[in-house]
Amino acid sequence: MISDKILLIVLDGGADRPLMIDGREETPLSSAKTENLDILAEEGISGMMDVLSPGIPPGSDTGHLSLLGYDPYKVYTGRGPIEAAGAGIDVKRGDVAFRCNFATLEDGKIIDRRAGRIRETEELAKAIDEEVHLDVDFIFKRSTGHRAALVFRGDGLGGDVTASDPKEDGMQIKESKALKKGSEKTAEILNDFVEQSIRVLSDHPVNEERAKKGLPRANAILTRGAGLLPEIERFEERYGLKGAVVAAAGLVIGISRICGLDFVFTEGATGGTDSNVNKKVENALRSLKNHDFVLMNIKGTDEAGHDRNFAKKSKFFERIDEAFERLLGLEDTMIAITADHTTSVAIGDHTGDPVPICIHGEGVRSDSINKFDEFNCASGGLGRIRGRDLMPILTDLTNRSKKFGA
Amino acid sequence: MISDKILLIVLDGGADRPLMIDGREETPLSSAKTENLDILAEEGISGMMDVLSPGIPPGSDTGHLSLLGYDPYKVYTGRGPIEAAGAGIDVKRGDVAFRCNFATLEDGKIIDRRAGRIRETEELAKAIDEEVHLDVDFIFKRSTGHRAALVFRGDGLGGDVTASDPKEDGMQIKESKALKKGSEKTAEILNDFVEQSIRVLSDHPVNEERAKKGLPRANAILTRGAGLLPEIERFEERYGLKGAVVAAAGLVIGISRICGLDFVFTEGATGGTDSNVNKKVENALRSLKNHDFVLMNIKGTDEAGHDRNFAKKSKFFERIDEAFERLLGLEDTMIAITADHTTSVAIGDHTGDPVPICIHGEGVRSDSINKFDEFNCASGGLGRIRGRDLMPILTDLTNRSKKFGA
Numbered sequence: 001m002i003s004d005k006i007l008l009i010v011l012d013g014g015a016d017r018p019l020m021i022d023g024r025e026e027t028p029l030s031s032a033k034t035e036n037l038d039i040l041a042e043e044g045i046s047g048m049m050d051v052l053s054p055g056i057p058p059g060s061d062t063g064h065l066s067l068l069g070y071d072p073y074k075v076y077t078g079r080g081p082i083e084a085a086g087a088g089i090d091v092k093r094g095d096v097a098f099r100c101n102f103a104t105l106e107d108g109k110i111i112d113r114r115a116g117r118i119r120e121t122e123e124l125a126k127a128i129d130e131e132v133h134l135d136v137d138f139i140f141k142r143s144t145g146h147r148a149a150l151v152f153r154g155d156g157l158g159g160d161v162t163a164s165d166p167k168e169d170g171m172q173i174k175e176s177k178a179l180k181k182g183s184e185k186t187a188e189i190l191n192d193f194v195e196q197s198i199r200v201l202s203d204h205p206v207n208e209e210r211a212k213k214g215l216p217r218a219n220a221i222l223t224r225g226a227g228l229l230p231e232i233e234r235f236e237e238r239y240g241l242k243g244a245v246v247a248a249a250g251l252v253i254g255i256s257r258i259c260g261l262d263f264v265f266t267e268g269a270t271g272g273t274d275s276n277v278n279k280k281v282e283n284a285l286r287s288l289k290n291h292d293f294v295l296m297n298i299k300g301t302d303e304a305g306h307d308r309n310f311a312k313k314s315k316f317f318e319r320i321d322e323a324f325e326r327l328l329g330l331e332d333t334m335i336a337i338t339a340d341h342t343t344s345v346a347i348g349d350h351t352g353d354p355v356p357i358c359i360h361g362e363g364v365r366s367d368s369i370n371k372f373d374e375f376n377c378a379s380g381g382l383g384r385i386r387g388r389d390l391m392p393i394l395t396d397l398t399n400r401s402k403k404f405g406a
Numbered sequence: 407m408i409s410d411k412i413l414l415i416v417l418d419g420g421a422d423r424p425l426m427i428d429g430r431e432e433t434p435l436s437s438a439k440t441e442n443l444d445i446l447a448e449e450g451i452s453g454m455m456d457v458l459s460p461g462i463p464p465g466s467d468t469g470h471l472s473l474l475g476y477d478p479y480k481v482y483t484g485r486g487p488i489e490a491a492g493a494g495i496d497v498k499r500g501d502v503a504f505r506c507n508f509a510t511l512e513d514g515k516i517i518d519r520r521a522g523r524i525r526e527t528e529e530l531a532k533a534i535d536e537e538v539h540l541d542v543d544f545i546f547k548r549s550t551g552h553r554a555a556l557v558f559r560g561d562g563l564g565g566d567v568t569a570s571d572p573k574e575d576g577m578q579i580k581e582s583k584a585l586k587k588g589s590e591k592t593a594e595i596l597n598d599f600v601e602q603s604i605r606v607l608s609d610h611p612v613n614e615e616r617a618k619k620g621l622p623r624a625n626a627i628l629t630r631g632a633g634l635l636p637e638i639e640r641f642e643e644r645y646g647l648k649g650a651v652v653a654a655a656g657l658v659i660g661i662s663r664i665c666g667l668d669f670v671f672t673e674g675a676t677g678g679t680d681s682n683v684n685k686k687v688e689n690a691l692r693s694l695k696n697h698d699f700v701l702m703n704i705k706g707t708d709e710a711g712h713d714r715n716f717a718k719k720s721k722f723f724e725r726i727d728e729a730f731e732r733l734l735g736l737e738d739t740m741i742a743i744t745a746d747h748t749t750s751v752a753i754g755d756h757t758g759d760p761v762p763i764c765i766h767g768e769g770v771r772s773d774s775i776n777k778f779d780e781f782n783c784a785s786g787g788l789g790r791i792r793g794r795d796l797m798p799i800l801t802d803l804t805n806r807s808k809k810f811g812a
Contacts (some may be wrong), residue, residue, distance in 0.1 A: 343607075363423040363752065365759070366431055366778050381781070383790030385460055390529030396758035403479065403756050404458060404483045405465020406657065 001363035002335040006241065006293045007327075008392050010067065011320065012060060012249065013302030013343030015355040019310060024257040028304070028313035028345065029356070030373035034321040037358075039328060040337065042370035044360030047382025049390065050352075051341055057350040058387075060302070063340030064255045069239070069391030070232060070297070077159060078227030079251070086151035087141045091229045096186050098159045099225040100140075101165065102218035105198065109172055114146040115218035117208075121148065123206050123220055126238055132196040134189050143250060150193070150223060159184030159228035164194050166222075173220065174205040190223060195223040234260035235293075239395055244287040246280055246295035255315055256295060262287075264294075272313070273316040275299035285326070288333060297340075305343030313345060334361035334398050336390065337372065344391030354384060359372060409740040409767035412647070412699045412800050413690060413733075416473065417726065418655065419708030419749030421761040421780055425716060432538060434710070434719035434751065435762070436779035440727040443764075445734060446743065448776035450766030453788025455796070457747055461758040464793075466708070469746030471731040474701070475645070476638060483565060484633030484657065485657070490555035492660030493505060495546045497635045499552075502563045502592050504569050505631040506546075507571065508624035509527030511579070511604065519538035519575055521624035527554065528625055529612050540595050540600040546627075547754040550658060556599070556629060564589030570600050572628075579626065596629060603627040640666035642697075645801055646743045653703035662701060665800040668693075679706035679722040689769040694739060703746075711749030715807055719751060740767035742796065743778065769803055 010317060018025035051058045061082050062072035083096035091097055102121055104112040110268060125142040132138070136154030143149055160180040164173050173194060198220050201207060203286040207217040235243045237260075246258035248269035257263055266283045268276030277298060284296040304313035308336050339355040356377035358369075367381030385393070395401045424431035457464045457472050467488050468478035486503035497503055508527055510518040531548040537653070542560030549555055554557070566586040570579050579600060582593040604626050606612060613623040641649045643666075651662035654675035663669055676680030683704060690702040704726060710719035732742060744763035747756045751777045762783035764775075773787030801807045 176623070194565055281664035363750070365424055365433075365784070367781065367784060379785065381454075381784035383454060383784065392459070392758065394461070395462065396461040399753060399757075401461060401758050403463040403465050405468030405471075405482060 001297065002046060002399065003332060003363065005265065005288045006398055007288060007294045007333050007335045008067065008293070008306060008394070009337045010064065010297045011301050011337070011339045012252070012297055013305045013341055013350065014339035015342035015353060016305065016313070017342065017344045017346060017351065017353060019346060027374050028373055029317055032314045032317035032321070034317055034322040034327060034372060035335065036321050038370055038373040039219055040324070040335065040360045041358045041372040043366060043377070044358045045364045045367050045382050046358045046369040046372065046377040046380030048354040048378050048380070049357045050354045050384065051387035051388055053386065054354065055352040057352040058341040059350065060249065060251050060340055062251055063183055063387070065223045066387035067338070068259055069386060069388060070259070075230040075232050077230045079225035080149070080227040080252055081229045082254035082258065083143065083147070083225065084141070084151050084254070085257040086250030087143040087149040088153050089139050089141050089149055091151060091258065092153065093229055093231070094153070095176060096159045097229065098150040098151045098190070098223040100150050101222045102146045102148065103171070103220045104216035104218065105220040105224045107375070109170055110166055110220065110222065111169055113222060116216040118146050118218045120206065121218065122145070122284065124201060127195055127200050127204055128221070129283065131200045132193060134193060136189055136341055137266045138193070143316050146218070148221070152186060152189060157186045159186070161162055161187040161226045163191060163224035163226070164190065164222055165222070165224040167391060169368055173222065174274065174281060176272050186226070187230040188235045193251050198200060209227050230258060232259055236260055239293070240389065240400060241292040241395070243293040243295065244291040245295045245297070246284045246287060247295070247299070249297060249299040254300070261295060262291070269297040272303050273312055274353070275300050277320050279327060281323045301339070302343050306348055308348040309347045314387065317366060331362070334359065334394055357382065357385070357390070359393070359397065361397060365404040407737040408766060408805065409738060409769065410804055411694045411739040412804055413694060413739050413741045414473065414699070414800070415741065416470065416701065416703045416745045417491040417707050417743070418658070418703055419711045419747055420745035421748040421758065421759060422711065422719070423748065423750045423757065423759060425752060427792060431611045433780050434716055435723055436781055438659045438720045438723035438727070440723055440778060441683070442727050442734060443743065443778040444776055446730070446741065446766045447764045447778040447782070449772060450764045451770045451773050451788050452762065452775040452778065452783040452786030454760040454784050454786070454790045455744060455763045455793055455794035456760045456790065459792065460760070463749040463758040465656065465756065466471055466657050466746055467661050469793070470658055470703070473744070473746060473796055474641065475666055475794060476665070477794060478560040481636040481638050482807060483636045484554070485631035488657055488660035488664065489549065489553070489631065490557050491654045491663040492548070492656030492690045493549040493555040495545050495557050495560040497633055497664065498559065499559060499637070500563065501558070501635050501697045502565045503633060503635065504761040505630040506556050508552045508554065508629045510622040510624065510627045510738060511626040511627045515576055516572055516626065516628065518573055518622045519535055519571070519738055522622040524552050526612060527552070527624065530607060530610060530722035532625070533606050533610055534603055536597060537606045537613040538643045540598060542595055544599070551623070554627070558595060559686040560590065563592045565592070567593040567596060569630035569632070570596060570628055573630070579628065582629070592632070593721045600627060600629065612642045622714070638665055642666055645699070645797065646806060647801070649699035649701065650697040650702070651701045652690045652693060653701070653705070654681060655703060656706040658703040658705070667701060668697070678709050679718055681706050683726050687729045687732060705747070708749050711751050712754055714751050714754045716751045727750070738767070740765065740800055742800055743746050744796075763788065763791070764809045765799070766802065767803060
């Protein structure tokens with residue numbers, strides 16, 4: 001049976017550097033019992049992949065761009081547009097977008113950049129949307145927790161302005177400035193937005209209520225990550241594949257939406273190690289019925305890495321592996337399992353080490369690898385490939401690629 | 407003894423994707439008994455090669471360009487000039503060339519694009535050459551079977567024109583149009599050529615004879631693959647190597663001639679699985695006496711792949727292997743054995759999978775590989791390389807490369 005569909009599974013930050021565990025060098029992945037992943041590795045072809053290039057730690061945004069076959073060095077314009085798309089804003093060509101925080105301002109200084117990790121931001125966001133008036137159209141939308149996204153839409157807007165976010169507590173809000181000619185208008189309007197927001201939020205009933213409870217007010221909006229929407233060829237035009245994304249992380253959803261993938265919501269998908277992985281796999285398989293390509297991102301592995309928690313990361317792999325039992329025997333689908341970057345539990349951050357990859361489906365040249373981890377995949381038949389080559393390889397294996405020449 | 411000469415052997419379309427044969431995953435190459443190839447692998451260093459880049463299926467033309475060290479994305483201008491050179495036309499800078507078919511025209515429509523696979527085209531071609539008169543110089547030359555090549559030579563000719571070939575039966579001949587400014591004159595003259603050819607061919611005695619026998623007339627010329635001669639640095643200038651090509655396939659001969667290799671004719675070399683491989687090897691070894699570099703292409707493997715014939719392809723490898731016995735112990739020669747692309751018997755066409763490669767000669771770092779096939783070479787000491795890197799590797803191993811830096 002020909003593998004016609006493509007399922008790309010990204011275990012976010014799933015790769016790691018080894019630590020000595022019981023006298024052996026192990027990573028969270030190598031020490032986990034992952035029977036189903038190992039069967040996929042045994043039947044498929046494995047290797048290592050530099051998602052960007054050797055030694056360069058990718059972000060989840062640039063990493064996913066690369067895995068989807070785009071060159072982030074050409075198309076990445078910062079995190080603002082991605083967060084905005086992830087928050088559900090339909091970002092359009094020419095829009096300038098920003099990542100925002102609700103923050104606490106006192107005596108002219110930011111004393112808490114996250115406003116006590118406020119969650120009830122709905123009323124506050126609504127007030128900003130209704131009571132702030134700018135010289136361009138704008139969309140302000142709350143995201144998870146203290147986060148939000150802001151989009152300016154209009155003529156003559158550039159994306160190169162400095163952040164108003166001082167990026168540490170105890171500092172004043174910064175005046176945004178244009179970094180390049182053509183972004184002056186954006187900086188001016190952004191400063192106006194920040195000022196008006198403070199006026200709208202300061203006496204808002206939600207903040208009065210919080211003050212009564214001794215909670216920090218969410219009386220200022222900090223902005224950062226300004227950028228124009230990247231000019232990205234739509235995924236379907238690029239590959240002739242109708243695609244969907246099954247994910248919980250805003251950044252991954254945002255990138256995928258900007259590329260033109262349909263977002264499929266999963267009940268109980270949290271982006272953490274408590275996520276409902278079974279439901280996600282179920283959703284991915286269902287989405288393959290009316291899509292040619294599904295990107296499934298599982299974020300908890302990255303979270304555990306940032307938490308520097310080896311055991312948590314390792315244990316989560318075992319939960320993932322259980323859910324992957326239903327991937328076995330999936331005959332019509334080319335499955336690729338990999339990570340978007342290494343997240344080292346020793347360091348608590350992304351590193352530039354290559355990530356393991358396994359491709360499983362009809363027509364792949366099986367190798368002798370029978371365990372999916374950073375050590376074994378390094379001897380695999382794929383050798384060492386680049387993130388940007390993955391989509392051409394997968395479209396070729398599903399017999400969609402065009403010959404160059406005769 | 408120093409390996410001073412280079413013999414590059416291309417088993418055309420020789421790589422494949424595995425099929426289940428007797429409960430094992432095998433390719434035509436892996437299932438063939440290839441004692442001599444395996445000795446070369448055992449003594450040499452092996453690896454996998456992306457002839458263009460991962461997942462991109464090369465044509466035989468772009469594939470060979472890449473193996474000869476040129477970037478086809480920069481120098482490839484379409485198939486016309488390559489076919490013309492392959493047909494023996496001495497194509498020059500500024501020439502525009504076309505691939506042609508003799509075809510059957512009836513009631514204004516092409517009813518057979520190959521004129522009943524006519525072979526006796528000598529007289530017809532001569533008539534065109536003598537009786538067609540154009541505003542530029544032209545060369546029209548028959549090639550194998552119903553094929554021919556056409557070259558325009560003169561000032562102000564561009565290579566970007568549409569085909570006159572409708573590419574399916576039952577359609578009218580298309581009027582050629584310029585795709586870019588500067589190609590208008592080419593389109594105009596091409597349309598004139600097509601019209602005059604019909605007049606010259608329609609009542610030609612060869613066609614009268616065919617009509618009597620109930621065979622389709624070859625009364626029209628279809629053109630496609632228009633292109634200017636690529637601007638290619640001569641092989642000898644590029645590498646300081648006097649080179650020759652031993653091949654039967656027109657496309658390979660054409661590419662090689664354009665690069666400046668001497669063509670060595672081999673009696674009994676057919677481009678098919680019935681080819682006289684012994685004679686080819688003999689010719690290649692003889693050519694090495696007065697050349698530094700010989701490219702030997704064996705086309706039958708590709709033919710068997712396009713025919714979707716696993717057994718035919720596999721068996722032909724065994725015939726090739728027998729002929730390769732005389733490559734053993736060839737001390738003064740660096741031998742590289744590889745393919746220009748994968749041709750999958752399951753699909754019957756080129757795919758973008760990497761191809762195995764083995765380099766054998768004095769000074770190579772032998773590895774543990776002792777079988778030349780797609781599975782074993784994937785663990786070889788060369789790792790995964792690119793087609794364009796092969797010539798620098800071979801010139802380096804023969805101690806010809808120049809240091810960059812001090």
